[in-house]
Amino acid sequence: MAAETAVGIAAPRARLALLLLLAPALVWLVGLIVLPHLELAVLSLRARVAPRVYELSLGQYRTFIDEPLYWHTFVRTAGISILATVCTLLIAFPAAWYIAKLARGRARSVLFVLCLIPFWVSETVRTLGWMILLRESGVLPRVLVDLGITPAPIEMLYHDATILAGLVYTSLLFMVVPLVSALESLDDSLIEAAYDLGGTGWSILRQIVVPHAAPGIAAGSIVVFMLTLGNYLTPTLLGGKNSLWFTEQIYTQFITRFNWEQGAAFGFLLLVLSTAIVWLGLKLTGQHFGDVMRRS
Amino acid sequence: MQQDLEVERVTKRYGIQTAVDALSLSVAHGSFFSILGPSGCGKTTLLRIVAGFLVPDDGDVWIGGRSMRGVAPNRRPVNMVFQHLALFPMMTVGENVGYGLARRGAARAEIAGRVDAMLKRVGLPGAQDKRVDQLSGGQRQRVAIARSLVLEPALLLLDEPLGALDLKLREHMKIELKQLQADFGTTFVYITHDQSEALVLSDHVAVMNAGRFEQVGTPQELYYQPRTPFVAGFVGANNRVAGRAVRIDGDGVELATADGLAVRARMSGTIAAGDAVEAFVRPEVVHLAREAAELPSLAQRFSGRVESLLFDGANSAVLVREERTHAEIRIALPQTGRFADLEVREKVAFGFEPQRAVCFRAGSHGS
Amino acid sequence: MIPSLPRSKLSRHAIGGYVVAFFVFLFVPLVVVAVFAFNDANYPAPPWRGFTLDWFLGGGSGRTGLFADGPLVNSVGTSVIVAAWVTMLSVFVGTANAFLLERARFRGKAALSLLMLAPLVIPGVILGISILAFASRLAQFVDDIWGLELDILRPGLPLVVAGQFSYVVSIATLTIAARLKRFDATLEEAAFNLGASRAAVLWTVTLPYLRPALVGAAAISFLMSFENFNTTLMLVGSDPPLTIMMYGRMREGASPVLNAVSLFLMVASALIALVLLRRPTRGAGG
Numbered sequence: 001m002a003a004e005t006a007v008g009i010a011a012p013r014a015r016l017a018l019l020l021l022l023a024p025a026l027v028w029l030v031g032l033i034v035l036p037h038l039e040l041a042v043l044s045l046r047a048r049v050a051p052r053v054y055e056l057s058l059g060q061y062r063t064f065i066d067e068p069l070y071w072h073t074f075v076r077t078a079g080i081s082i083l084a085t086v087c088t089l090l091i092a093f094p095a096a097w098y099i100a101k102l103a104r105g106r107a108r109s110v111l112f113v114l115c116l117i118p119f120w121v122s123e124t125v126r127t128l129g130w131m132i133l134l135r136e137s138g139v140l141p142r143v144l145v146d147l148g149i150t151p152a153p154i155e156m157l158y159h160d161a162t163i164l165a166g167l168v169y170t171s172l173l174f175m176v177v178p179l180v181s182a183l184e185s186l187d188d189s190l191i192e193a194a195y196d197l198g199g200t201g202w203s204i205l206r207q208i209v210v211p212h213a214a215p216g217i218a219a220g221s222i223v224v225f226m227l228t229l230g231n232y233l234t235p236t237l238l239g240g241k242n243s244l245w246f247t248e249q250i251y252t253q254f255i256t257r258f259n260w261e262q263g264a265a266f267g268f269l270l271l272v273l274s275t276a277i278v279w280l281g282l283k284l285t286g287q288h289f290g291d292v293m294r295r296s
Numbered sequence: 297m298q299q300d301l302e303v304e305r306v307t308k309r310y311g312i313q314t315a316v317d318a319l320s321l322s323v324a325h326g327s328f329f330s331i332l333g334p335s336g337c338g339k340t341t342l343l344r345i346v347a348g349f350l351v352p353d354d355g356d357v358w359i360g361g362r363s364m365r366g367v368a369p370n371r372r373p374v375n376m377v378f379q380h381l382a383l384f385p386m387m388t389v390g391e392n393v394g395y396g397l398a399r400r401g402a403a404r405a406e407i408a409g410r411v412d413a414m415l416k417r418v419g420l421p422g423a424q425d426k427r428v429d430q431l432s433g434g435q436r437q438r439v440a441i442a443r444s445l446v447l448e449p450a451l452l453l454l455d456e457p458l459g460a461l462d463l464k465l466r467e468h469m470k471i472e473l474k475q476l477q478a479d480f481g482t483t484f485v486y487i488t489h490d491q492s493e494a495l496v497l498s499d500h501v502a503v504m505n506a507g508r509f510e511q512v513g514t515p516q517e518l519y520y521q522p523r524t525p526f527v528a529g530f531v532g533a534n535n536r537v538a539g540r541a542v543r544i545d546g547d548g549v550e551l552a553t554a555d556g557l558a559v560r561a562r563m564s565g566t567i568a569a570g571d572a573v574e575a576f577v578r579p580e581v582v583h584l585a586r587e588a589a590e591l592p593s594l595a596q597r598f599s600g601r602v603e604s605l606l607f608d609g610a611n612s613a614v615l616v617r618e619e620r621t622h623a624e625i626r627i628a629l630p631q632t633g634r635f636a637d638l639e640v641r642e643k644v645a646f647g648f649e650p651q652r653a654v655c656f657r658a659g660s661h662g663s
Numbered sequence: 664m665i666p667s668l669p670r671s672k673l674s675r676h677a678i679g680g681y682v683v684a685f686f687v688f689l690f691v692p693l694v695v696v697a698v699f700a701f702n703d704a705n706y707p708a709p710p711w712r713g714f715t716l717d718w719f720l721g722g723g724s725g726r727t728g729l730f731a732d733g734p735l736v737n738s739v740g741t742s743v744i745v746a747a748w749v750t751m752l753s754v755f756v757g758t759a760n761a762f763l764l765e766r767a768r769f770r771g772k773a774a775l776s777l778l779m780l781a782p783l784v785i786p787g788v789i790l791g792i793s794i795l796a797f798a799s800r801l802a803q804f805v806d807d808i809w810g811l812e813l814d815i816l817r818p819g820l821p822l823v824v825a826g827q828f829s830y831v832v833s834i835a836t837l838t839i840a841a842r843l844k845r846f847d848a849t850l851e852e853a854a855f856n857l858g859a860s861r862a863a864v865l866w867t868v869t870l871p872y873l874r875p876a877l878v879g880a881a882a883i884s885f886l887m888s889f890e891n892f893n894t895t896l897m898l899v900g901s902d903p904p905l906t907i908m909m910y911g912r913m914r915e916g917a918s919p920v921l922n923a924v925s926l927f928l929m930v931a932s933a934l935i936a937l938v939l940l941r942r943p944t945r946g947a948g949g
Contacts, residue, residue, distance in 0.1 A: 021763045024756040029778050032829035033785075036793035039800055095685045098678055101665050111682075113936075118689050120932035122890040124909045125925040129692025131913065132699055132922075137708040139695060172689070188665050195668050204664060230786025233892050237913060247788045247893070254792050254897065264796065267789045278784055349852060370855045382853035386871040395867070396857035447857065 037271075043264035060265030070249065070266070077246040078273055080160070081228040084167040088175045088224050089217065091168060096179035101188070112180060119173040127237045130166055131157065134238075158240040166238040167228050174227060175220040182216025183209070218285040222278050229274050246270055298325045298361075300450050300483040301346065306355030308341050315341040317507035318355065323451075323485060323500075328477050330486045332494040333504035334530070339487045342504075343453050346485065348372050360450040370399075375444035376453040380460055381436055383428045389415070389439050390424030396447040414446040418476065433461050437469055438476075445480055454486040458493060470496050491531050495519065503527045510661060523564060525656045528576040535577045535625050538658065541567050549655045551575055555621035560596055561653035565660055572658040579613055579628040581652040584635065588645040597647040600625075602640050616644060693929065700922035707919045718923040729923040738908035739924070741820065742889050745904055748824045749831055749888035754881050756828075757835030758873070764836070765843045780837075782830035791897025794826050819900030826894040831887045835880040842876035882939050886932065 047057035064070045099111045118126065133139045134156035141153035156162060186209065194204045210217070235245035250270065253263030301323040308316040315338040323329040331339045344350040346357055348369030357364040359373055375396070384392050393414055394407040402410075415423055418438040423431075431439065437457060444452055458466045458473075474497050477484050488494055494501045495515040502512040503526070510524045511517075522528035529536060539553035549563045551573050561575040585591050588599065603615040603624060612629040627646055629635050638644075664670070699707035703715035705726070722731030729735060764776050782790065795818065802816035815821045846869065854864045870877075892906045899907050905924070912921055 018767050018769060021759050021767055022769075024759045025763055025775065025779070028756055028829065028832060029775070032794060032825060033778070033782060036790075036797035037785075039797040040789070040793040043796055091685070094678060094681050098682045102678065104666075111686075114686060115689065117933070117936065118693055120886060120936050121693060121925075121929050122906055122909075123892060124890075124906045124913070125696060125928055126692050128909070128913060128921055128925055129694075129696040131917070132695050132707050133692060135708070135917075137706070139709055142709045169688070169692070188667065191665050192667060195664075201664055226784055226786065230788055230893060232788055232896065233910065237910075247786070250788055250792065251896065254795070260792075260796060263792060267792050270786060271789050274784065274786055347856060349855075368855075369852075370858050370860060374856075376853070376856045378849050378853055380847070380849065382847065382849040384850060384853070384868060386868075386874070395854070395859070399854075399857060399859045399863055399867075443857065 040264045040267055043261055044268050045265075046261060048261070060262050061269075063262060064265060064269065073244045073246050073249055074269065074273070076244055077229065078277075080164060080167070081225055082277075084164055084171065084228045085221050085225045087164065087168045088171045089221060092172055092175035092179055092220070096176050096183055099176075100180045100183035100186075115173065115176050123170055123233055126170065127166065127234055130162075130169070130238060134162060157238060158242055160239070160242075163235050163239040163243060163245075166234040167231060170231065170234055171224040171227060174223045178216040178220040178223075179213065182213040186212045214285055218281060222281050225277060225281070226274055229270065229277075299323065299358075300325045300360060301329075301485060302358040303342070303346070304356045304358065306342070306345055306352045306357065308338075308345060308350060308352050314507050316345065316352070319507070319509060320355075321502060321509065321512065323483055326481050326483055327499040328474070328484045328486065328497055330488060330494040330498040330501045331504050332488060332491055332501050332531070335489055337504045338507040339489075339504050340455060343376075343455055343485070343487050346451075347374055347376050347453055373450040374453055375447055375449040375451075376455065377440045377444055377457045379455045379457065381440040381457065383436055383440055383443075385428050387428070388424060389420070389426045389428065389431070392428065392439055393424075393443045393446055395443065400447075410446055414442045417479070418442045418445075433465055434469055434472070437461070438472075441473075441476060445482060449482065451483050451485060454484060456488050456490075458488070458490075466493075473497060495531070503530060505530075505661075508661070521564075522576070522654060524661055525574050525576070525658070526661070528654060528656070533579055533626065535579065535582075537575045537577070537623070539573060539575075541569050541571045541573045541655075544569055548650055549573065549575075551655060553621065553623065555623060557618060557621040557623050559653070560650035561655035562651050564654050564656050567655065567657050573655050574658050575653055575655040577625070577648055577653040579626045582625065582627045582646050582648045584614070584616075584627050584630070585645045591645055591647045592649075596650060597645060599643065599645045602638060602642045602644060604640060605638060614638065614644075616646060696922050696925045697929065699919055700926045702919060704919070707917050707922050718919040727920065729920055729927065732920055735905075735908060735920065735924055738903055738905045739927075741902050742904040742906070745820060745823055745827065746885045746888035749827045750881050750884040752824070752828050753832040753835040753884040754839075754877055756832050757839050757880055757884075758877065760832070760836040761840035761843045761873075764840050765846075779833055782833045785830070787830070787891070787893030788897060790829055791826050791894040794822060794829065794894075795897055798822055798825075817900065818898055820902065822898040822900075823895050823904065826898045827888045827891050830894070831884045834887065835884050838880040838883065839873060839876045842873055846872055879939065882935055886935065 044060055045056055045058070046054040047059045049055050064074075095115070099108055099115070103111050131138070134141075136153050136155040136157075138156070140156060141150070144150045145153055190208055190212075191204055194208050199207070230247060232245070232247040232251065235243040236248055239245065246266065247270070250263050250266045253259045253266060299322045301321075303319060303321045305318045305320055306316055307314065307318050317338075319342065331342065333339045341350060345352050346359075346364075348364065348367060362373075364372060384395065387395070390408075390411050394411045397407045397410060411424060412421075415421055418441060420435060420438055420442070423435070423439075428436065428439070440457065441452075454473075458469050461469060470493060477497075486494070486497060495518075498515060500512065501515055501518055503510045503518060505526050511522065511527045513521075518527055518531045522531065525536075528534055537551070537553060537557070537559050539551040539557070539559070541549050542552050542558075543550040544563070544567065547563045548560055549567055550558060550560045552558050559575055559577075561577070567573055583591050588597055591597055598618050600616040600618045603617045606613045606615065606626075610631060613626050614629060614635075616625050616627055617623070618625065625646070629638075700718055701714050701716070702711060703713040703717070717726045717728055719728050720730060721728035760779060764772070764779075798816040802813050805811050805813050805816070850868050850872070851864050854868045859867065889904075890906060892910065895904060895907055896910075903911065905928075909921055909924070912918065
């Protein structure tokens with residue numbers, strides 16, 4: 001019946017309206033998403049044999065395999081991203097639990113908003129804060145000296161652990177929000193019932209809470225992983241020259257060395273990795289992409 | 297008399313299903329007309345065709361003597377009160393009531409004046425600045441009606457507007473609706489699945505089933521002279537007895553059920569001996585007595601045992617099982633208090649006058 | 664686990680302590696940035712050397728404060744212009760998309776709606792390089808065919824706007840479509856029934872209902888654009904927006920001016936957040 005509630009508009013007018021609505025979407029999706037990615041694919045698969053003469057080649061991808069630095073960086077980026085996602089989940093979960101289940105009334109909404117506030121501020125600003133805190137002349141090394149824990153200020157920037165901490169910090173919001181909404185929808189009486197039937201804290205968590213929150217956990221983890229993998233600012237600023245982050249390689253090839261073909265190939269590899277892990281995450285948890293995106 | 301609404305052989309199909317089947321009807325100026333039917337009978341489709349939200353496959357609708365073919369809903373002289381009222385939540389009460397006037401391009405002062413007067417008439421003086429969500433269910437109802445009536449439509453359509461209200465408020469709003477209609481004199485076309493609403497409110501009721509009208513008439517006609525088994529079963533409570541006609545005697549029929557219960561009733565339509573028939577006996581028509589001798593002389597008599605007591609104040613009834621055939625029958629309890637001490641399993645006698653029960657050939661339909 | 668079940672004192676204190684630590688972790692970097700914007704030293708590091716407003720107001724004499732720092736102020740202006748464009752485009756296209764997803768029926772709609780979400784899973788850096796490469800191809804094409812030099816297709820603000828828009832509009836679409844989905848279509852019928860034209864229905868009923876979502880989508884779009892780094896980095900030309908400018912300065916070395924501009928950003932974001940958080944309570948229809 002829905003189609004007919006369109007109040008008897010004549011077919012040609014309905015068609016025109018549909019076209020008018022479709023036009024911006026198509027311009028956006030074709031012009032800014034589909035064609036550019038096709039261009040990227042084409043770029044990554046060609047090699048320059050003479051000025052303005054190109055031929056089909058897998059050379060870029062071969063370079064990636066042959067050069068240990070490149071694939072090493074690639075694997076390292078993926079590994080740290082997974083690690084960062086797990087850490088973010090573990091750190092965010094208790095906080096989300098507190099907000100969703102333990103805090104009451106006004107306190108709950110205040111805490112929730114407090115979680116959001118840092119993320120209204122640019123990542124650049126937050127990273128600046130970490131640099132002031134962690135660099136050798138910064139706040140934390142000074143505090144450690146003052147407390148007599150270290151004899152002299154130590155450099156806390158430019159370590160892998162620093163990169164990890166920075167990535168976790170940047171990602172927390174994207175984990176807390178879906179977790180809170182997933183946990184809020186869990187009826188307290190289910191927990192009470194499980195307790196009443198003899199469940200212990202651990203078994204309730206494993207058998208009631210986690211299955212219920214699984215969609216939220218999946219949504220949060222997928223988003224965090226994607227953002228971490230594609231991050232540029234945090235690894236380069238907190239990791240300095242040692243960061244070895246894959247987006248940095250893409251930037252170097254594309255902007256610094258102007259080797260677009262190689263940069264495009266790297267970009268494609270990152271895209272494939274990101275898509276593959278998102279897909280895997282969805283498969284493992286039995287989720288649908290659309291639902292997950294809408295939830296986060 | 298002038299007809300405000302005439303529907304002429306209107307048909308609407310959805311795929312193979314016919315929602316409205318060559319239906320005709322006419323509604324006199326100033327009357328309260330109800331279309332009563334179970335959900336899915338096509339009454340909402342019919343109403344939406346009149347409002348212009350649906351285009352009929354066949355037939356035509358005339359409002360105030362004008363054909364509505366090709367007339368968009370926003371240009372029809374009808375307004376509608378929607379099932380869930382559809383008050384605009386982002387506007388105040390005053391803006392809601394003045395919405396149609398503003399769309400007609402009326403001057404601001406004129407709108408304010410007419411909104412004010414209309415709110416007074418529906419008993420909500422000075423409610424202009426309230427938000428819709430500050431109103432009670434009954435008040436929202438009145439705003440929805442005011443919003444339509446301020447446009448002085450030839451016809452007001454109401455799509456089960458009382459459906460969402462709780463029972464007490466619904467009873468109250470029934471009376472209020474009837475008074476509003478009498479007060480404004482606007483023609484109301486009201487659809488509902490609640491037979492009590494239709495009977496209480498209407499001058500005329502059309503009982504609708506499977507896309508067709510079974511019977512159109514005054515509430516009294518529908519109740520006392522149902523012309524089809526569907527109407528007899530749908531309008532008011534009724535006991536249904538199905539069986540075969542064994543004897544025809546003038547306008548009387550004697551039928552026998554499969555269990556052997558013999559019942560006499562007034563014939564409706566044509567019935568021949570041997571036809572499958574169904575008879576209907578209203579609970580209040582059946583007399584109840586503790587001894588058969590107490591029953592009036594004309595009644596056919598039965599005896600049975602009380603199966604259960606259905607106490608519901610003035611609507612109290614008992615379910616009695618006939619002794620021989622175990623047929624179950626519902627009997628209204630007289631309000632004299634004579635049966636206040638009736639008990640389950642108690643033996644009773646009951647009976648009714650054949651003229652007050654009605655018998656149809658099984659499965660017969662209206663025109 | 665939940666307040667209605669018995670919990671040991673230890674577990675209550677443990678989770679309480681954890682939550683405090685969690686919020687300290689969240690806020691410490693911001694507090695540090697804010698505090699060192701007022702430190703009377705040439706370098707944003709301890710020890711505290713006294714309070715000064717030099718990093719906001721200073722000019723000329725050695726210390727250049729935020730408001731005297733031409734390039735920095737310009738980059739804020741650039742960010743605002745870019746964000747304004749991205750916001751306008753995203754809300755407009757997002758609204759059209761929402762109607763397309765919720766109202767229209769056409770073949771391939773499921774695929775289209777999935778494609779609309781795709782930009783959210785494409786890393787920003789890749790969005791940036793793909794648009795850069797495609798724009799360059801277009802520019803080459805236009806040059807070859809018509810001999811035209813189109814600056815708009817070279818790295819610069821138009822490309823930055825396009826790049827940010829390409830994924831911000833996905834978020835705007837989701838926000839607006841979610842509210843449109845909850846819209847009761849009989850409200851539109853009621854308006855028609857009361858004599859409104861199609862345009863009037865849209866203008867007086869549907870858009871007012873969408874208003875909270877439109878405002879929300881606009882605010883989110885503005886912030887997303889203002890804060891964007893990854894996509895912008897790949898597409899930026901000669902006039903960098905603030906995030907790029909700050910990144911460049913941070914790599915060169917630290918200066919409290921960056922703290923000053925950061926504090927300025929925090930205050931601005933907080934104001935936007937306040938406006939946004941106050942609104943929903945008055946939103947009609949929930």
